Amino acid sequence: MATVSGTEEEENAKKRKAHGMLKLYYGMTEEGKACERHLEPTDVDGVHFNPELYLTKLRKESSLSQLMDVEADMVRQIRSLDSEMQTLVYENYNKFISATDTIRKMKNDFKKMEDEMDGLATNMAVITEFSARISSTLQERHQQITKLSGVHTLLRKLQFLFELPARLKKCIELGAYAQAVSYHSKARSVLHQYQHMPSFHGIQTDCQAIMAGLADTLRQRFRDPASSPQDLSECVEMLLNLEEPAHLLCDEFLAHGRGRLASHLSDLQESGDILEFVDRGCGGFISDACLLAASYQSLFSKEAGSTAQMAEAKLTSFLEELSTGYFELVEKRLRQEKSLGDNSLLVRALDRFHRRLQAPSKLVPGCGFNRRGTEIVVRAAQERLAQYLQALKDFFQGCLTDVRQALAAPRLPGKEMPALGDLLAGLSASVLNQIKTVLAAVHLFTAKDVAFSDKPYFKGEFCSQGVREGLIVAFIKSVCQTARQFCEIPGEKGTSTPPALLLLLSRLCLDYETSTISYILTLTDEQFLGQDHSPVTPVSSLCSLARSTAQTLLNQYVKSQGLVVSQMLRKSVETRDWVTTIEPRNVRAVMKRVVEDITGVDVQVGLLYEEGVRKAHSSDSSKRTFSVYSSSRLQGRYAQSYTPSAPMDTNLLSNIQKLFSERIDIFSTVQFNKVSILTGIIKISLKTFLECVRLRTFGRYGLQQIQVDCHYLQLYLWRFVSDENLVHCLLDEVVGSAAHRCLDPAPMEQSVIEVICERG
Amino acid sequence: MEDDAPVIYGLEFQARALAAQTAETDAIRFLVGTQSLRYDNQIHVIDFDDENNIINKNILLHHAGEIWQISASPADRNVLATCYNKISDSKVLTCAAVWRIPKELQGGNHESPDDTSSNAQALELLCHLDNTAHGNMACVTWEPLGDGKKLLSLADNYLMIWDLQESSTKSVLSSSVTLEGKGQLRFTSGKWSPHHNCTQVATANDTAIRGWDIRSMRQIYCIENAHGQLVRDLDFNPNKQYYLASCGDDCKVKFWDTRNIHEPVKTLEEHSHWVWSVRYNHSHDQLVLTGSSDSRVILSNMVSISSEPFGHLVDDEDLSDQEDNLQEEKTKEPLQDSVIATYEEHEDSVYAVEWSSADPWLFASLSYDGRLVINRVPRALKYNILL
Structure with a gap:
């Protein structure tokens, strides 16, 4: 790696550089901070140290004593570095020795292993050869064995076929119809395939005769009205396996069910209160219908394609027809429910009715049980609201009659007038109470635990259009209208209402205008948080109606009282x-x-x-x-x-x-x-x-x-x-x-x- | 279009009696009778010059007593009948008489503006309607459309028909009928129907309206409790048979079809006090005028129950399609019954209102303080009806 170069200094510089690079490589970044210092050529520890420059700089800048100090310092540093190096070399010496030993040992082991591998390869080649030789000798016998086993199976099958008529007979004698049917269905296709052979043909005719007998027995059992649904479904299953036409079976099955369901319906005609009625309807008709539908579907709807569709359609129309009867009955019964005593009974009954319809509606989605059930519940609720409105109106009329009687009652000589204030307070309080009672009763329809309360109708329209508009607003309007009627009748003489009543009603309407209406409506809105955004009558228009009614009444009061006094004056002047x-x-x-x-x-x-x-x-x-x-x-x-x-x-x-x-x-x-x-x-x-x-x-x-x-x-x-x-x-x-x-x-x-x- | 301002004429005395001079069809002329207990009563003949908006008056003295009602003869414009109070021996008796306007005035309007009462002439008495046996005269009316020979008078509970003979100088009671029954049986007002050959009369007593056939003198219908209180006045629709307007102390004006007396065809409730007088316009019967003691006169447009409910029927054949459409638009618009105008020129109770017999768009109203106001139907409405 080292290239020979001229001067020692260059080599030094290169070593230093390499050292620096190593340092850089290992990311000894403590130097990072002092990076620029290392670039200094005058730094002794730096990468770019240039001894010439350092010396020159030292000589230029330092005094003699300083130079001496530097020199002494340097000598001391060199010495300490030397000793450090020696210790390092000494410490690492043993490690080098052991490394060398290990390498040598590995070399020997590898050589031994190579020899063993060669031996293995030659053995494998010998084995392959042997195996090839064996398989070639065994070839012929293997084919014979396969053939023999095939013949054996065939013979077993044939035996089964020949024994089939006897077996079937035995089965039928024992009553194991299911067994017989399964045997026959196994053999049927084979017999059908080989019917051109006389022997097989005989078997087939025998079997067919037997099976026809079986089918007859089954059909009889099927038609027997006393047999249970389980029996029925078994019969149907077997008959289906016997390739009876599915649509006929469907019809018969349904006809059988119709009788049972119809008897439930006729039972329903007479029963006690509404809850009992619904209970009996659910327990009898609905649960039987569910059972029927479930077994029917398990029987007929398994097969793919047109049969299932046909069966489904038949079931739907069948249930629709019967349920129409049932729903009619329910509606008729609901209409009889006139007494407003306990609304919770009705709501509970409706709830149960609605809940129990969930099962058949899931079972037979085409039938629309759910939709029709909901419709009935909605109608019943609407009916109820109308009844409550009527009840409120009647109540108000009753109150008015009471007030009239109180006003007309003969007075004690000491008391000039009956306490109008008390009458008014009584009237207004009892009407308000009645409204609250009715609201509470109607509120049951939207209670959380009632299943149908989360239907969109009950969430929206029922609250806003039904309760608010149809009940409360209509009642307030009718109060105003009733009050107004007292002004309109007495155009003629004689029939006039007592003026005190006019006054009382006028005050009542005025109170309605100032507080009661908004109170009632707030109450209603709080209780019936409708999510419906259909337009509702605003409070202000009701208030203005009430106010104008109060005004009319008061004007009428003034007129009639004025008339009384006028008549006196007129008579006195004219006569x-x-x-x-x-x-x-x-x-x-x-x-x-x-x-x-x-x-x-x-x-x-x-x-x-x-x-x-x-x-x-x-x-x-x-x-x-x-x-x-x-x-x-x-x-x-x-x-x-x-x-x-x-x-x-x-x-x-x-x-x-x-x-x-x-x-x-x-x-x-x-x-x-x-x-x-x-x-x-x-x-x-x-x-x-x-x-x-x-x-x-x-x-x-x-x-x-x-x-x-x-x-x-x-x-x-x-x-x-x-x-x-x-x-x-x-x-x-x-x-x-x-x-x-x-x-x-x-x-x-x-x-x-x-x-x-x-x-x- | 601006409407002409009302013309106001003040009498010195209090007055209740107002009549249009029925037989006069050219000049607009009203007769007003005064009520004074202590001075000579007068009849003011008011001529209204429509073009110049000027009133000319002639004063005739009515010495007999204070005038409660005037009725002008339909045949002779110089003949009139009055009901008046006569006081003798501290007794008050209401009588009726037929009078003639003196010859000098008959020519019409030669004025005597400066000396009003000094040399005023007196009415010439033609004859009395003798009621000594029957009590106080409440009302006297002429047979409409007749020859001025027949009079109807109501006195207490008697209904009497008079024949005038010898050029109206003699009156003969031709027939009479008594109202019998319980309660207050005093006629307050009566009207002679212009339909059915003038054989029907309607009367009011207390709260009831009764119809009479004057050939048999039998009651033909009776609307009990027609008004909540006293019925004050009646008027027949001049163009539509069986239709009758009434007004009374319940502040209402009601319109009746006398074939169905159980309920009124229409009720107006615009006045805030008793309604004393109701009058159909003679030509355009949708225009109904009412006067009340709330000092107001109200002109209403009762199109829906008039003889022209779809507006004026123009000869449709002559109109092209376009005009037809226009016509329809126009006829739809006024179908609404409405109050056209409320006149507030009076400051006292208005006891009488009357349409002019000469100009169908003009009417007079008289309040107790002696103020006579002549008004016109608003032009816009006039053109709406005419065109």
């Missing part, structure tokens, strides 16, 4: 002879009645509706109304109109006055508070009063009586209304109109009016 009446001494009794009635209404409404806002009036309102109405206005305004001045003035004055008052809508919509309701009633009453007064002619005392009456009304009515000016205006107009219609308008002294009114 009196106002021209010849005597000087007023009292407020007429009818006015007291009016005030009493309105106070009664105030109490009644106060039980259910909040107070509401009045227009702010000044602190001494009662006094002010008093004075405004009495002294200044009357003196000022009426004094003029009563004196026969120019008639234009009157008109002008009243017109000017009207300019500043707003137009009053009499039968207008009221708000949901007591003040507004009473304002409505009073408006209606006073307007009637006005119109009636305008149709009459008054004498002096007639006018004075009206003055007294109006003053009385003013005294007592202002506190009921939102804007006392309204009462004031209307009464003003009444007195004004009466003055116009008066033959001798001489108004009464205000103080006298006051005295009379105070006297009562």
Whole structure:
């Protein structure tokens, strides 16, 4: 490896390089960090050490003492390196020696082995030769043996054939039909093949005769209705092996099953409750049908091709026909299930019914057991929902009847009104309870442990369309509609509903609008988390329906109460002879009645509706109304109109006055508070009063009586209304109109009016 | 198209009675009767000049008493009948009489604008309808389309037919019938049907509407509880037999087919107080006018139950296909029954509304404070009906 070269230095450098390369090879990377230092030619330990450069550098840079130090240091290092080398060589010497010995020993062993291998090869060649010689000598005998054994087998077969008729007979005598059939089926093809030979032909005919007899026996057994399904299937299996036509067997097998299943169905007709009915249906019909289908399939569907298909089709149509009968029965029975007492019974029955259909539906997928079963369950659920809705409606009607009775019940003299608030609370609570009960009952349909609850219908449509829309929303709508009906009927006289009921219902609807509807719907939505995204009636539209119903009811209430008061006022005005009446001494009794009635209404409404806002009036309102109405206005305004001045003035004055008052809508919509309701009633009453007064002619005392009456009304009515000016205006107009219609308008002294009114 | 503003005329007195001058077909003329207990009552003959929007009035004195109702003769435009209150010995009695407008005024409108009441002329009395035996007259109406010789009057519970003789100076009670039964039996209003040769009359008492055959003087139908409360007024559809409109204190206007009296054909509930008057337009009976004590007058378009439910039937043969299509579009549009307009010019109860006999697109309404307002049907609707 080493090339001889000129100078020692070069050789040195090469060695160093090689050494460096070795080092690099072994990845002694401690030098990695000091890599650049090793590249330095002045580094003694470096790879690129150049002694010339080092020396030159040393000489240039160092002082003499330093040089001396370096030299001493170097000598010391060289010495220590030397001694290290010696120790190494000494230590490794023994190892080299033993390595050399081992190599030598291996050389000797190999040589011995080669000789043995040669011996083996020659032996093998000899063996091969011998074997070839032996096989050539044995060739002929081997063929003979094979032939002989073949003849033996054939003879055994022939013997079997000849003995076959006897054997078959024996088998049949012993009743081992299966054995006989298997024997015959083994021999059949052979006999068929060699039937041209007379001897075989004889055997074949014998066998066929025997087997025909067997087939007859089997068929008889097959047709015997008393035989068990296991027997049947055995028979069929054998008959199939006897090559009976499969489709006939199918038909017969099924016909046999039909009888049994039909008897189950007829048994089902009479039975106790729904659960028992379903149990019996499942235990009898369904399980038998499963058994039948299973054995049938194991018999006929094994064969490939058209037979299996044919058999399957036959089975499907057979089961379809029978199950239709069964499903009809079930549906009929379900329809009888009208009592809403215990829904869990029905749900359990449906669940069982549905579960038990899984087995046959898996067995015979073509028959659609599952689908039809689900359909029936869905229908039953829908039916149930409709029944519940009807029950809810009936319940509501019942509640209303109760409320009406409570309202119509004769009152104790001490108690003015039955506690409307209690009635309302009772009504609303019992309706809500009923809804909750129904929801709980319906919820059973979607319970986790019920198998059909994860059908898509029960997950989606049942929740949203069925329960939410069909039950709850429909009920709320029907409540509103029922309530509305109370407004529509009493256009005619006589049939009117008690006003208190109108008021009650209006409050009920209002409560529904504010809280109950959203509560019920939230409840429903929580319980029935439908995954269905079909559009549902939003809460807001129901709320607005309820609100408009409440409004209609309340308007109707105001109208009917207003009508009651109006009728009193009208009668009192129409039946009196106002021209010849005597000087007023009292407020007429009818006015007291009016005030009493309105106070009664105030109490009644106060039980259910909040107070509401009045227009702010000044602190001494009662006094002010008093004075405004009495002294200044009357003196000022009426004094003029009563004196026969120019008639234009009157008109002008009243017109000017009207300019500043707003137009009053009499039968207008009221708000949901007591003040507004009473304002409505009073408006209606006073307007009637006005119109009636305008149709009459008054004498002096007639006018004075009206003055007294109006003053009385003013005294007592202002506190009921939102804007006392309204009462004031209307009464003003009444007195004004009466003055116009008066033959001798001489108004009464205000103080006298006051005295009379105070006297009562 | 802008509609003309309403024309307003103010009377000095309160008034309830309004009638169109039925026999007058050229000039637009209304008669208004005043109600005053202490002054002489007047009948204002209001002439409306359509082109210039000007009202001309003539005042006639009606000394007999305050006027509750006026009815103009269908044959002679200068003859009219009134119901009026007469006060004697502190007793109030409502009577009826037939009057003639004095000759000087008959020529028409020579005005006397400056001196209104001073030299106003009085009506000439033709005859009284003697009701001393029958009680207060509620209503008097002429036989429509007749020769002005027959009158119907209602007094308390009597229905009476009068014949006028000797050029209307003598009245003879030709037949009468009494309403018998329980409850409040006082006629409030009556109307003479223009159909069936004017042999039928409808009356209202309390909440019931009754039909009468005046040949036999027998009741032919009775709509019990036609309204929830008092029935105030009736009107026959002039173009469609058996159809009758009624209004009352339940704020409703109902339309009846008298062949089926069990339920109204249609009900309107637009007013917020009693409805006192209802009138069919004489030519276009889908236009129905109502006046109420909520001080409003409402004009409704009741196409679906009018004699022209599919719009005006133009001669279809003359129209080409295109026009036919247009026609269909037009006829479909107005099929909806609707309120056309609500007139709020009044500030007091409106007791009477009346269509003009000369111009079918014009009507007057009268409120208690003596304000007469003359209005027109909105032009858009007018053209819609005509075209």
